[in-house]
Amino acid sequence: MSMWDHFKSKTFSHGIHLPDKKEHTKDQAIRRLPFAPELVIPLSQHFGKPAIAIVQPGQEVVRGELIAKSDGFMSVPIHAPASGLIKAIKLHATARGPKTEAIIIQTWAGSNQRTASFDPLDIPSLTHEQFIQAVQDTGMVGLGGAGFPTHVKLSVPPEYRIDTLVVNGCECEPYLTTDHRLMLEHPEALLHGTQMLMHALGAKQAIIGIEDNKMDAIQALDEHLSGFEPIQVVAVPTHYPQGAEKLLIKVLLDREVPSGGFPYQVGVVVQNIATLSQLGELLPHNQGLIERVVTVTGTGIDKPGNYIIPLGTPIQFLLDQVGFYGSASHLILGGPMMGSTVASLDVPITKPVSGLLVFDDTSIEKVSDDIYPCIKCARCVDACPMHLNPSMLGQLATKHHYDAMQQNFHLMDCFECGCCSYICPSNIPLVQYFRIAKSVLRESALKETTS
Amino acid sequence: MIELRTSPHMKSTLSLTYIMRQVVYALIPICLFSIYQFGLSALALILVVTSSCIFTEVLFNKLANKTSKNKTIYSSLKDNTALITGLLLALSLPPGFPLWMSSVAGFVAIAMGKVLFGGMGFNVFNPALLGRAFVQAAFPVAITTWTPAGLSDRFSQFIPTSLTLPFSIPVPIDGFSGATPLALHKFEGISTTLASLFLGITSNTSLESPPFASGSLGETSALLILLCAAYLMARGIMGWRIPLAIIMTTLITSGVFYLFNTNSPSPLFMLGSGGLMLGAFFMATDPVSAPVTPIGMWIFGAMIGLMTVIIRLFGGLPEGIMYAILFANASVPLIEAISQPRKFGFIANKKKDKNKENKS
Numbered sequence: 091m092s093m094w095d096h097f098k099s100k101t102f103s104h105g106i107h108l109p110d111k112k113e114h115t116k117d118q119a120i121r122r123l124p125f126a127p128e129l130v131i132p133l134s135q136h137f138g139k140p141a142i143a144i145v146q147p148g149q150e151v152v153r154g155e156l157i158a159k160s161d162g163f164m165s166v167p168i169h170a171p172a173s174g175l176i177k178a179i180k181l182h183a184t185a186r187g188p189k190t191e192a193i194i195i196q197t198w199a200g201s202n203q204r205t206a207s208f209d210p211l212d213i214p215s216l217t218h219e220q221f222i223q224a225v226q227d228t229g230m231v232g233l234g235g236a237g238f239p240t241h242v243k244l245s246v247p248p249e250y251r252i253d254t255l256v257v258n259g260c261e262c263e264p265y266l267t268t269d270h271r272l273m274l275e276h277p278e279a280l281l282h283g284t285q286m287l288m289h290a291l292g293a294k295q296a297i298i299g300i301e302d303n304k305m306d307a308i309q310a311l312d313e314h315l316s317g318f319e320p321i322q323v324v325a326v327p328t329h330y331p332q333g334a335e336k337l338l339i340k341v342l343l344d345r346e347v348p349s350g351g352f353p354y355q356v357g358v359v360v361q362n363i364a365t366l367s368q369l370g371e372l373l374p375h376n377q378g379l380i381e382r383v384v385t386v387t388g389t390g391i392d393k394p395g396n397y398i399i400p401l402g403t404p405i406q407f408l409l410d411q412v413g414f415y416g417s418a419s420h421l422i423l424g425g426p427m428m429g430s431t432v433a434s435l436d437v438p439i440t441k442p443v444s445g446l447l448v449f450d451d452t453s454i455e456k457v458s459d460d461i462y463p464c465i466k467c468a469r470c471v472d473a474c475p476m477h478l479n480p481s482m483l484g485q486l487a488t489k490h491h492y493d494a495m496q497q498n499f500h501l502m503d504c505f506e507c508g509c510c511s512y513i514c515p516s517n518i519p520l521v522q523y524f525r526i527a528k529s530v531l532r533e534s535a536l537k538e539t540t541s
Numbered sequence: 542m543i544e545l546r547t548s549p550h551m552k553s554t555l556s557l558t559y560i561m562r563q564v565v566y567a568l569i570p571i572c573l574f575s576i577y578q579f580g581l582s583a584l585a586l587i588l589v590v591t592s593s594c595i596f597t598e599v600l601f602n603k604l605a606n607k608t609s610k611n612k613t614i615y616s617s618l619k620d621n622t623a624l625i626t627g628l629l630l631a632l633s634l635p636p637g638f639p640l641w642m643s644s645v646a647g648f649v650a651i652a653m654g655k656v657l658f659g660g661m662g663f664n665v666f667n668p669a670l671l672g673r674a675f676v677q678a679a680f681p682v683a684i685t686t687w688t689p690a691g692l693s694d695r696f697s698q699f700i701p702t703s704l705t706l707p708f709s710i711p712v713p714i715d716g717f718s719g720a721t722p723l724a725l726h727k728f729e730g731i732s733t734t735l736a737s738l739f740l741g742i743t744s745n746t747s748l749e750s751p752p753f754a755s756g757s758l759g760e761t762s763a764l765l766i767l768l769c770a771a772y773l774m775a776r777g778i779m780g781w782r783i784p785l786a787i788i789m790t791t792l793i794t795s796g797v798f799y800l801f802n803t804n805s806p807s808p809l810f811m812l813g814s815g816g817l818m819l820g821a822f823f824m825a826t827d828p829v830s831a832p833v834t835p836i837g838m839w840i841f842g843a844m845i846g847l848m849t850v851i852i853r854l855f856g857g858l859p860e861g862i863m864y865a866i867l868f869a870n871a872s873v874p875l876i877e878a879i880s881q882p883r884k885f886g887f888i889a890n891k892k893k894d895k896n897k898e899n900k901s
Contacts, residue, residue, distance in 0.1 A: 463660070468832075
């Protein structure tokens with residue numbers, strides 16, 4: 091961080107400035123893609139317990155129909171993304187790595203794909219519990235990438251009071267433009283969704299925080315704000331990883347979520363743009379989440395853009411539709427900083443996937459493969475948004491001193507934004523080390539509790 | 542062929558080799574100016590010290606058998622750190638320093654300052670300063686024998702002491718020695734004008750009537766050092782906290798002493814004289830031997846500034862920056878232990894559950 095950056099930063103301290111790379115898709119209006127002949131719908135697309143399939147192979151389903159119910163509170167149901175025939179329920183490759191149970195739907199080629207209709211909901215008349223149940227019934231999860239069930243986030247422990255709903259419009263990951271387009275094209279859905287949630291939470295106000303590289307979205311929302319008084323739109327300087335909810339709360343409200351704690355402890359619930367605008371559309375009609383907007387971009391893609399994609403669409407089908415001609419070496423689901431690569435083109439698009447980035451060998455910014463020793467330049471210390479000491483953590487990680495990392499250097503506060511690895515001049519894979527350390531620690535903690 | 546990787550999939554273009562190369566570029570103008578000032582001897586000194594450093598590094602790579610499929614004994618030179626150590630060490634030596642002694646300094650800098658600790662990234666002390674401290678102890682007379690800058694025959698003739706035979710001690714020769722501004726002030730009470738301190742150039746090269754610019758190769762022009770450091774800072778390569786802390790502490794501490802005793806050097810004289818600028822900007826900022834925590838950097842810098850002033854005013858030596866930096870280097874683990882950053886989300890417990898209390 092140069093001297094100048096230090097003085098001009100008005101947002102959260104630390105973090106990094108990334109090339110935003112959004113120019114190819116930010117002006118592409120959201121378009122719909124055709125249905126793939128076969129959809130793969132994993133039962134576990136969210137954080138929590140997998141859903142339980144309630145359909146049988148050979149059964150016909152209508153688009154929007156419930157096909158898997160939630161398994162308890164920490165789970166969400168799944169609805170049919172297209173009308174068709176249940177071909178099988180079997181193990182299938184997913185983005186997470188191991189094969190998981192998935193429902194395979196063969197879509198009716200000739201179907202008009204009209205969504206099943208349900209009795210509309212009278213939202214204002216619902217009790218808090220009924221509202222939470224209605225949100226769970228939509229199968230909604232955080233569409234920003236976490237995949238955390240939305241209704242769980244709304245179920246604030248009774249001893250806490252929520253005064254502010256923060257709407258996360260940062261979209262701080264490079265390349266991604268889905269939230270940007272949604273704000274431009276569907277501001278009413280977003281504002282309706284926001285208002286519903288404010289009402290349900292009893293929040294006095296809602297703040298939509300948008301990074302200042304999306305001034306047109308800020309303007310579009312401002313134009314629709316009349317009638318939504320307690321909702322305000324705030325422009326925040328573009329700065330990675332501002333979309334992390336703890337940081338956005340700090341920037342907008344100057345409240346600090348305690349280490350290991352949750353936003354409700356400071357009176358806030360954070361929801362992402364895509365989540366709220368989908369809720370705004372689905373909830374009044376009592377419908378389920380069956381499709382989402384995905385930014386498809388990268389090298390070798392003829393028609394980069396923002397597409398409405400039925401959940402379960404295999405990547406291969408998606409690439410065919412956008413005219414992919416290159417030779418992909420990296421397929422990334424999500425953003426380039428926190429997204430994961432997939433090994434197979436059969437992997438389907440699931441609820442939390444906000445982007446599909448395709449890179450070949452030339453486009454991955456590779457400086458050098460040489461890893462040098464840490465020179466303690468402190469760039470990672472200046473970059474870590476949680477104010478950890480990645481330099482020290484990295485040195486401990488190479489020596490497998492995981493307990494010291496956790497106890498003395500607060501490893502568990504790392505949310506794996508990747509700033510340290512991005513900035514490290516010695517090419518040390520810091521965040522990768524931390525991921526390993528965290529999973530080792532989690533496993534040993536699990537062992538201790540079970541034994 | 543699809544490759545699996547873990548995020549992040551983007552990488553900053555700022556690499557270690559780039560950083561080190563930029564540091565070398567920033568040192569070149571200072572080297573050139575020293576050659577302009579001191580002539581052949583300066584050129585020879587720079588060449589001998591850097592080649593001694595590089596040779597030592599290769600030698601130890603060979604001894605340690607540090608080779609593998611894509612690594613030769615020359616691989617570790619790619620990062621330029623041995624070159625930087627050599628250049629900095631040369632710039633910290635007096636121009637007439639015997640060449641054989643300077644090769645010893647280079648050897649010690651790399652062997653004891655760097656390789657012994659495990660190579661790049663692991664050294665506790667700044668290697669260049671460690672090398673210099675060694676020769677300061679081993680050859681106290683030679684390292685405090687200064688030659689005035691701008692001698693008329695400097696480009697055709699070596700300073701005689703430069704060519705002292707190996708393992709013999711140079712005899713100071715009249716006409717080729719002069720005192721540094723710091724020594725002049727300390728031992729004879731003569732002040733050098735600020736202009737010549739900062740610019741390093743004086744029109745008057747007569748030996749009898751100071752001020753003339755004299756000192757180690759790289760420390761005669763504070764302005765040039767500032768410019769070169771500004772280049773590195775503008776590129777985001779050099780940290781600004783440590784130099785700023787050193788300069789501020791030096792100004793404040795010497796200012797306090799100046800208030801009580803106007804015979805002591807003025808704060809600006811303190812700043813412009815001796816190796817303070819070179820030390821503050823190019824030696825203390827060596828990231829490996831400095832703290833990584835922001836508060837630690839301030840403490841580290843303040844410690845150097847304070848120690849320098851105290852050594853200069855009360856010590857037996859006219860210059861103190863070298864020992865001040867080495868002392869601060871040694872204190873880094875302690876400094877880091879007390880200066881870990883306040884982690885995000887660690888707030889006083891009272892504030893923590895504000896919203897909870899409101900409700901009840």
